[in-house]
Amino acid sequence: MITGEAFFIVNNGLENFFTRDGSFYVDGAGNLAMTSSGYNVMGWQVDPETGNPKKDTVSPLQIMNDANMTYDAAATTDGRVSGILDRNDTQVNSSSGRIMNLEFYDKKGYLYTAKFSIHSAGQTGRYYVSLDDILDSGTGKSIGPDMLGLVTFGSKTMEVDCSISKSCSTTPTLAGTVAFSSATGVTVPTITPTIGAELVAGAGGLAADVAAVYGINATDAATITNASINAKGQLVITGPANQVGTKAPIAGVTVTPNITSAAVTVGGTTHTAGVGKYTFDPATGTITATAGQTPAPTPVPTAADISVMYNGLNLGTEGVKEFTIEQDGTLTITKKDVQNSANLIYDVGTGLFDSVGGNNEGLITLGLAGAGDMFEDISINFSNTKNVNNGGSSTVGAAKGTAKGLGTGRKIGDMIGISIAKNGIITASYDNGMSRCLGQIATATFANASGLEKQGDNLYSATMNSGEFDGIGEDIEAGGGYMQSGVLEMSNVDLSQEFTEMITTQRGFQANSRIITVSDTMLEELTNLKR
Numbered sequence: 001m002i003t004g005e006a007f008f009i010v011n012n013g014l015e016n017f018f019t020r021d022g023s024f025y026v027d028g029a030g031n032l033a034m035t036s037s038g039y040n041v042m043g044w045q046v047d048p049e050t051g052n053p054k055k056d057t058v059s060p061l062q063i064m065n066d067a068n069m070t071y072d073a074a075a076t077t078d079g080r081v082s083g084i085l086d087r088n089d090t091q092v093n094s095s096s097g098r099i100m101n102l103e104f105y106d107k108k109g110y111l112y113t114a115k116f117s118i119h120s121a122g123q124t125g126r127y128y129v130s131l132d133d134i135l136d137s138g139t140g141k142s143i144g145p146d147m148l149g150l151v152t153f154g155s156k157t158m159e160v161d162c163s164i165s166k167s168c169s170t171t172p173t174l175a176g177t178v179a180f181s182s183a184t185g186v187t188v189p190t191i192t193p194t195i196g197a198e199l200v201a202g203a204g205g206l207a208a209d210v211a212a213v214y215g216i217n218a219t220d221a222a223t224i225t226n227a228s229i230n231a232k233g234q235l236v237i238t239g240p241a242n243q244v245g246t247k248a249p250i251a252g253v254t255v256t257p258n259i260t261s262a263a264v265t266v267g268g269t270t271h272t273a274g275v276g277k278y279t280f281d282p283a284t285g286t287i288t289a290t291a292g293q294t295p296a297p298t299p300v301p302t303a304a305d306i307s308v309m310y311n312g313l314n315l316g317t318e319g320v321k322e323f324t325i326e327q328d329g330t331l332t333i334t335k336k337d338v339q340n341s342a343n344l345i346y347d348v349g350t351g352l353f354d355s356v357g358g359n360n361e362g363l364i365t366l367g368l369a370g371a372g373d374m375f376e377d378i379s380i381n382f383s384n385t386k387n388v389n390n391g392g393s394s395t396v397g398a399a400k401g402t403a404k405g406l407g408t409g410r411k412i413g414d415m416i417g418i419s420i421a422k423n424g425i426i427t428a429s430y431d432n433g434m435s436r437c438l439g440q441i442a443t444a445t446f447a448n449a450s451g452l453e454k455q456g457d458n459l460y461s462a463t464m465n466s467g468e469f470d471g472i473g474e475d476i477e478a479g480g481g482y483m484q485s486g487v488l489e490m491s492n493v494d495l496s497q498e499f500t501e502m503i504t505t506q507r508g509f510q511a512n513s514r515i516i517t518v519s520d521t522m523l524e525e526l527t528n529l530k531r
Contacts, residue, residue, distance in 0.1 A: 001489045004481020006443035007460070009058055009473055010039040016058075016469060018444055021458040021492040022483070026418075030064035032426070032441075036457050042473070043424065043441040053425060053440035057471050063418060063426055063438040071413035071430040073109025075376035076400045078407025079366070082384040083396035085118065085127065085346075092127070092394060093120050100129075102366075102398035103137065105409030106374040111137040114366060118344065118396065121160060125348045125387055128160055129356070131340040131366070143371070152367035154342025154357045159321055161335055210235075215250040229255065277324045280315050282337070287315075306331075346387035356382040379407075410434060422482040423475060441483065442473035458492050 002008060007018035010033075023035040032041040040060035047054035079102050091098040097117035104112055113135045121128050131153040134143045142148070205211075211221035214235045226239035233255025235247045249255050277290040280303065289300045303315045315323075319337035342357035342364055357364040362383025368375035384403075385396055401408030413432030420426050424441035446452065451465030462469045476483055 001484045001487040002443070002476065002481065003484070004476065004479050005449060006445050006474065006476055006479055006481050007449075009042040009442055009444050009469075010034055010037070010459070011042050011060065012037070012039045015461070016042065017455060017459040017461055018452065018469075019458050019460065019492075020489055023488055023492070026064055030062050032061045032063055037459070039459075041441060043426075043439050044473075045439055046437050051437055053437065055472065055475070058442045058473050061426065061439045061441065063428070064415070068428060068436060068438060069415050071410075071415075071432060071434045071436060073105065073107065073412040073432075074409050075107040075374075076104035076378055076407060076409030077376050078402045079104065079378050079380040079398060079400050080384065080403060081380060081382045081396060081398045083386075084390040084394055085344075085385055085387050085396045086390040086392055086394045087120070087124070087387060088389070088392040089394040090392070092118060097130070098394055098396070099132075100396060100398050102378075102380070102400065104368075104378055104400050105411065106372075107376065108374055109411035110374075111411070112143070113137050116398065118394075119160075121343070123161070125346040125351070125354070127344040127346075127387075128158065128338065128341050129154070129344050129382075130338055147371050150371040151340070152365075152370065153340040154364060155340075157319075157337050157339060158341045158343070159335055160338050160341070213249055213253050213255075214247045216247065277322065277334070279322050280320050282316055282319070282321070285316065344382065344385075346385075351386050351388040353383050353385055353387075376409075420483060420485050422484065423477045424483050440475075443476045443481075444469050444473050445479055 001022055002020060007020060008022060010017050010019055017039065019034070021034065021036065024032050024041055025035050027033045027038065032043075033039060034041065042058035043061045044053040044055055045059060045061075046052065081100070085092065085098075089098060097119040100116045100118060102114045102116065104114065106112065114131060115133045115135065116129055117132050118127055118129045120126075131151065134148060134151065135141065136143060205222035205224045206216065206227060208218065208221065211218065216224075220243065223240060224237055224243050227235055227237045229235055233249060237243050237245050237247070278300070279288050279290070280286075281288070285303050287300055287303060287306070306315060307313055313331065318333065319339070320333050320335075321337060322335035323331055323333045325331050344356050345354040346352060347354050353362060354360065356362060362381050363379050364382065366378040366380055369377050378400075380398070381402070410432045413430030413434050415428050416431050417429045418426060418438070419429070420441070424443070426438040426440065427435050428438050429435045446462065446469075447467040448465060451463055451467070452460035453463050453466075455461050
């Protein structure tokens with residue numbers, strides 16, 4: 001329905017006509033047209049530069065075509081991290097850190113998940129965040145090391161101070177002299193296995209006292225041909241096949257490695273378990289002992305030695321730069337290199353955000369563009385995170401887009417609806433949350449509307465008496481009018497059609513009423529029969 005003095009403009013392919021009848025539909029060619037005559041509704045097309053209607057010579061409004069039935073996909077360009085990072089969160093203080101996922105789209109609309117982890121850096125208010133992997137959400141699989149190697153985040157290699165933190169420490173224990181404590185009815189032996197060697201070889205089985213400590217009966221003990229004691233004091237049986245397994249000492253018995261007297265022979269060189277601090281140079285693979293350590297290691301172990309002494313610990317793979325060995329044999333990594341990571345720092349006094357990757361504004365870039373033309377770099381904002389008490393539970397999480405919803409990216413969208421505003425602007429909505437202007441219905445006004453010539457079917461044409469149409473038209477709101485969807489002006493209603501529909505509705509109501517009456521009568525008769 002149109003209000004005010006204006007008229008809709010329609011065209012039959014040869015000339016323009018004017019009408020107040022706003023009963024429109026979309027024809028087979030996607031044009032907005034009159035229901036009664038099929039004439040095209042005229043209006044203004046969209047300016048490709050602004051995305052808004054451009055007031056120009058009116059033309060048919062083709063609101064459904066191949067170009068606007070879908071809305072193009074777009075890559076994610078922004079992300080944000082918000083919430084509380086509690087220093088007492090056990091996940092933050094663990095070796096794996098607190099996992100945080102960020103979903104993002106590429107230019108084709110495919111969805112991915114960037115997996116980050118946040119770790120404590122050992123000092124109040126100091127953490128670091130690492131990019132661990134990127135998964136293709138369609139398959140659930142990683143994009144692979146080759147493509148991941150082209151992605152950047154923070155520093156490609158960052159040295160992390162772990163001197164206080166447990167988050168980047170590993171504590172394998174050196175297996176050495178094993179001392180058994182007393183247990184009722186058990187002879188306490190002292191066994192000194194060589195690291196990586198077997199307790200027994202060939203026939204004969206385990207000694208009775210060893211078997212007793214691990215709760216193994218004499219029959220089974222005699223069949224065991226290969227076994228060793230690991231760093232946790234457990235008996236690891238590797239032969240024969242029917243005895244393979246790991247056994248802990250019986251209740252009341254503990255097995256404690258005595259590191260101070262332990263030694264390991266690697267490549268013909270015997271190394272003592274030196275206590276102290278060491279540095280490791282990944283470039284050369286050499287280990288250097290810090291001067292003044294007591295007792296001094298003789299000689300200084302190599303990276304290969306450390307791997308044997310500490311159950312396969314690979315200093316190069318772990319990115320170790322500095323480590324210490326304690327009196328009890330525990331090895332703790334105190335400095336390490338972390339790939340694709342950035343320092344995350346908070347004010348010590350207030351817990352408010354300070355910087356990420358050295359940026360005080362909170363912005364850090366996930367550099368994806370180098371991994372392929374389908375990606376865009378993503379600017380991630382950490383400024384809305386806090387490092388305060390939350391009962392040991394962190395709520396920090398990541399989301400795509402800015403707080404205002406910009407830069408989220410999107411998949412390709414299918415048109416799901418069309419609406420017409422009061423000013424005649426036609427807008428399409430899509431299932432990816434986007435909308436697009438498809439044009440605007442133009443109107444025409446005349447100095448003397450009574451001078452228009454009737455053409456039938458609620459159509460009029462301009463005359464000299466009414467005034468000429470300039471070919472451009474006017475915005476309906478310019479004259480104080482508006483359009484209202486879902487309503488028709490009474491003067492433009494087909495009364496015969498409306499009466500027909502009203503009679504049909506009335507007959508339907510009468511029929512339903514009769515059905516209810518018959519049902520009621522049947523129930524009443526049934527009740528009477530029972531009586």
